[in-house]
Amino acid sequence: MKVTRHAKIFELIATRDIETQEELAEELKKSGMNVTQATVSRDIKELKLIKVLSSSGNYKYATINQAENNISNKLVNIFTQSVVNVENVDNFVIIKTLSGSASAAAEAIDSLRFEGIAGTIAGDNTIFVLVRTQEQAITITQRMKKMIKE
Template identity: 45%
Template structure:
């Protein structure tokens, strides 16, 4: 029953811009799932849902694992655009310089984007060490990140 309910939640948040737990519970009840707000709250945590900006300017629920442009890319590209100052390559390590205090947020954004060529990031105050699988892939990571930084400028 829980798996079917989770599938229905995913379907509903893709179909509608749902912005409250009560609205989600109502739509689930309409679809034949008898749920309470407490159940919906647990489902939201289990599905790792978050609120993102909707097309109408209001917030709406989305699932972080969905790597859709409007969910992750917009959210994290803003963080990267605000934070990143410079990038350098040292073999399979991309060193990213940020404004002071923003390295952790930028590293979290890079990790959340789940680029297959990035093994992981370690951040200090204004520097990120981004480990890339191979030294051949490092320039591609810099180019990809540069593309994000130049969008909308």
């Protein structure tokens, strides 16, 4: 019963904006699962659900992975809005950003986990990305250029 209930909870929070334990309990009851608010509270703790801001401006339950994806999407948006140029020099990718935006864009790069990146260093408007091979650096440069053009 517990495994089925947990699966249903994941399904519900993925398809609906559920703000409270009471709402979640009500949705479970509609699905034929007789639960108490206390049971739902324990399930939320066991499943490590968190509350995140929904697109409507209210809070909703989400998994940690959903929250990380939401943050990653925001960081990608910051990257695409702040980067003005990307170029490749040997094993380095050099990225020029709007003034004061380099650290946020570098955080986005780190969150995207490009294969081959050894590390990033951000200044005020420039990011140096050390890549393990020149081929990987070329690939990453192309991907970043494509990101800022879209």
